[in-house]
Amino acid sequence: MRTSTAISWLVVPAVVGLLLAPLAAFFAAGADLSRLAADPYLRSLKLGSGAAALALILGLPAGWALAGAGRGSRWMLSGALAVLLVPPYLAASVWLIFAGKLGLVGFSDRALSLVPEAMRGFLEGWNLVGAAAVLAGSLWPCVALSAAGALAAVGREEREAALLARGRWGRFVGVELPAALPAALAGAALVFALAATEVGATDLFLVNAATRDILKGFEVSHDYSASAGRALPLLVFALAGGAGLGLLLVGRVFPQMATARIAPAPAGRSPQLHAWALLAATLGAVLAGLAWNAGSPAAVARAATGESGVVLRSLGLAAGGATGALVLGAAAVWAASRARGRSGAALLAAALALLSLPLILPGTLWGIGALRLREWTGDAGAWLFDGPLMLVWSGAARGAFAAAAIIEAGRRSTASELFEAARLAGAGRVDRLWLAIRLMPGHVAAAWLVAGALALGELGAAVQIAPPGWDTLQVRVFNEMHNYHGVTTAALAFLTTAATAAVAALVALLPHRSDRSYTTHGTNDQERSRTRC
Amino acid sequence: MLKLEDVAFRHGRQPVLSGFSLEARAGEVLALVGPTGCGKTTALRLLAGLEVPERGRVLVDGKLAAADGRLVIPPERRGVAMVFQRLALWPHMTVAGSLEFVMGARVPPADRPARVRAILGELGIADLAGRRPGELSGGQAALAAVARALAQAPRALLLDEPFGGLDPELREATRGKVFALARAQGLAAVYVSHLREEVERCADRMAELNSVPEPVVREG
Numbered sequence A: 001m002r003t004s005t006a007i008s009w010l011v012v013p014a015v016v017g018l019l020l021a022p023l024a025a026f027f028a029a030g031a032d033l034s035r036l037a038a039d040p041y042l043r044s045l046k047l048g049s050g051a052a053a054l055a056l057i058l059g060l061p062a063g064w065a066l067a068g069a070g071r072g073s074r075w076m077l078s079g080a081l082a083v084l085l086v087p088p089y090l091a092a093s094v095w096l097i098f099a100g101k102l103g104l105v106g107f108s109d110r111a112l113s114l115v116p117e118a119m120r121g122f123l124e125g126w127n128l129v130g131a132a133a134v135l136a137g138s139l140w141p142c143v144a145l146s147a148a149g150a151l152a153a154v155g156r157e158e159r160e161a162a163l164l165a166r167g168r169w170g171r172f173v174g175v176e177l178p179a180a181l182p183a184a185l186a187g188a189a190l191v192f193a194l195a196a197t198e199v200g201a202t203d204l205f206l207v208n209a210a211t212r213d214i215l216k217g218f219e220v221s222h223d224y225s226a227s228a229g230r231a232l233p234l235l236v237f238a239l240a241g242g243a244g245l246g247l248l249l250v251g252r253v254f255p256q257m258a259t260a261r262i263a264p265a266p267a268g269r270s271p272q273l274h275a276w277a278l279l280a281a282t283l284g285a286v287l288a289g290l291a292w293n294a295g296s297p298a299a300v301a302r303a304a305t306g307e308s309g310v311v312l313r314s315l316g317l318a319a320g321g322a323t324g325a326l327v328l329g330a331a332a333v334w335a336a337s338r339a340r341g342r343s344g345a346a347l348l349a350a351a352l353a354l355l356s357l358p359l360i361l362p363g364t365l366w367g368i369g370a371l372r373l374r375e376w377t378g379d380a381g382a383w384l385f386d387g388p389l390m391l392v393w394s395g396a397a398r399g400a401f402a403a404a405a406i407i408e409a410g411r412r413s414t415a416s417e418l419f420e421a422a423r424l425a426g427a428g429r430v431d432r433l434w435l436a437i438r439l440m441p442g443h444v445a446a447a448w449l450v451a452g453a454l455a456l457g458e459l460g461a462a463v464q465i466a467p468p469g470w471d472t473l474q475v476r477v478f479n480e481m482h483n484y485h486g487v488t489t490a491a492l493a494f495l496t497t498a499a500t501a502a503v504a505a506l507v508a509l510l511p512h513r514s515d516r517s518y519t520t521h522g523t524n525d526q527e528r529s530r531t532r533c
Numbered sequence B: 001m002l003k004l005e006d007v008a009f010r011h012g013r014q015p016v017l018s019g020f021s022l023e024a025r026a027g028e029v030l031a032l033v034g035p036t037g038c039g040k041t042t043a044l045r046l047l048a049g050l051e052v053p054e055r056g057r058v059l060v061d062g063k064l065a066a067a068d069g070r071l072v073i074p075p076e077r078r079g080v081a082m083v084f085q086r087l088a089l090w091p092h093m094t095v096a097g098s099l100e101f102v103m104g105a106r107v108p109p110a111d112r113p114a115r116v117r118a119i120l121g122e123l124g125i126a127d128l129a130g131r132r133p134g135e136l137s138g139g140q141a142a143l144a145a146v147a148r149a150l151a152q153a154p155r156a157l158l159l160d161e162p163f164g165g166l167d168p169e170l171r172e173a174t175r176g177k178v179f180a181l182a183r184a185q186g187l188a189a190v191y192v193s194h195l196r197e198e199v200e201r202c203a204d205r206m207a208e209l210n211s212v213p214e215p216v217v218r219e220g
Helices: A004-029 A038-066 A071-085 A089-098 A105-111 A117-124 A126-155 A156-196 A202-205 A211-222 A224-249 A269-294 A297-304 A308-338 A341-355 A364-387 A388-413 A415-425 A429-439 A442-454 A460-465 A473-485 A487-516 A525-532 B040-049 B095-106 B110-122 B139-151 B166-186 B196-200
Strands: B002-011 B014-024 B029-035 B055-060 B063-067 B079-084 B156-160 B188-193 B204-208
Touching: A004 A224, A004 A341, A004 A364, A004 A388, A004 B204, A038 A071, A038 A156, A038 A211, A038 A269, A071 A126, A071 A269, A071 A442, A071 A487, A071 B095, A089 A126, A089 A202, A089 A269, A089 A473, A089 A487, A105 A117, A117 A211, A126 A156, A126 A269, A156 A224, A156 B079, A156 B095, A202 A460, A202 B110, A211 A224, A211 A364, A211 B139, A224 A415, A269 A297, A269 A388, A269 A487, A297 A308, A297 A487, A308 A341, A308 A442, A308 A473, A308 A487, A308 B139, A341 A388, A341 B014, A364 A460, A388 A460, A415 B063, A415 B095, A429 A442, A442 A487, A460 A473, A473 A487, A525 B196, B002 B040, B014 B029, B014 B040, B014 B055, B014 B188, B029 B040, B029 B166, B029 B196, B040 B079, B040 B188, B079 B139, B095 B110, B110 B139, B110 B166, B139 B156, B139 B166, B188 B196, B196 B204
Parallel strands: B029 B188, B029 B204, B079 B156, B156 B188
Antiparallel strands: B002 B014, B002 B055, B055 B063
């Protein structure tokens, strides 16, 4: 075996093992299948299907708008990313505040008695339909971004050839839709996976889906085997979903998407209007709802000052988690890329599939697994399990997949000859690593920021493992939302959402700026438009 | 058949064409030559309707197609087919599938296979009908792109250096075959190249486009 391949087979399992150790501990407890019930899974199935279908309807037209290369499309892209990164339970809380008993429905009921009894369940959102709608509103960018990626892969000239021959409708039916639809369906499958395994929003809506069933079951009994038994189908499901994601990202399915570069797409006015309206409803309304509930900018400022401890702590922990995710995710990608041939591609796909598990599976399982590890290690593990390192670890686990996927995209878009030339010139490994960072600063920064946003929004594990005095913004806001919707809670939720939106805006702008510096050989307009983007 | 009259066009702030005129006539091949980046592709895109001139007029069969930033006849109604520099074959369609797709409503579905066979046969690539772009060599892909353009039954054929990736001998043979077909069908063909010597021998007329702001157009 070549040395490089041997290193790959050592580094990748080490990284994956480190990040997935609590999950392994969770399932290693032994699954008591007698506690496995069908009803919660049936609800998860309905929740996932409903959210996926609605996200497909909402997200597919938006894909055309996001595939553009103009400034408007860039802002749309950042908005879509923000929607995806904001934890769904924050959107759920806005729904409850405005459409639920604390808002319109409650007011109508109390003041006017306008709400028919039969409709109340739907309007209040205390049911599965509301949860599915909120999750579709949070996850539609999965569909839109997938469709946009596939559309970008088609290329402008291919679209123009169809336009010349068949006009706009022919171009849409013959070339664009066949390219976008399979990718959009893959995005909808991801929506299904994320919605079916979502824990925060389902808990707020009191939908006793599988994830909530596991959480409540563990809170009552602290029975690890029963929890593992309840979660076993989720693991099978997440492994299948992770494998699909891994194959997608290494180009085994939809190979055009793996090398897609966003090119100017002929987004008409309708897709753009649709996308802006969608962003207004799913991001603007959440921000406005939380701001309205917080009362005033002064109240938000007071909350930020009064709760500066938890705010700064959460940001610091998220930064730590993001750094861990970036280092470990990049190490996995780098190691897998060193393995040659088919085994290298298989190793990379496997690494990405496994790294996606902490993102697809509810964080609750990771957290319960960490508690299990704590029990096993006893006092010897106190330094790790009873301090903030645990929260950094959980943040790194949650963000590693995104970081690895973004770094892999950067690696693919950087010509291998650049590294080969450096090697021939005598550059050592450290020099080549530095060269890689210099060649794709946008991707490195985007990986860190996205991982940071995911770590900041991590809830399921943090609820389980946050040591006393180390609760995060998410834990504070989520726990308080169960009891009341005070001004401070809303202000903190607003700050979280605004910070995530700011991160998304930075991410959408960063790769654009860095890629421009390599536009050296664009000659005609077609060249320019391709290399620019 | 196709005419640019005193057109001006800019990419952002950068002027690409200024006061440029050109006429392509039915049944002849017009070569448009000039150095890289001088606006040859832009001129073709203006003729096709994929870009609209900031100033000046575009005429198709004597009718106004675009003028002063305004599109009058959309690209799909100009009777123009284009073979792009990167060929732009659709990856999800076979060669025959692409030809049938561009025929659209012009050819009844029952007649399409025979028509496809005829076009591919004329170009000598009948055996490639079932292949996808990824399964074609450079020369085969270029001919497939030309076949797709001809399947549109256009009145004008725009060729944007589509044979640039081929070796000189194959390029000459392919170009000769395509020019002969264009002349035989009475098409107005415009062929873009940055190699003057390459087209001097085989084009009917030649227009030279130097750098802006004063393009020199020479016919002969």
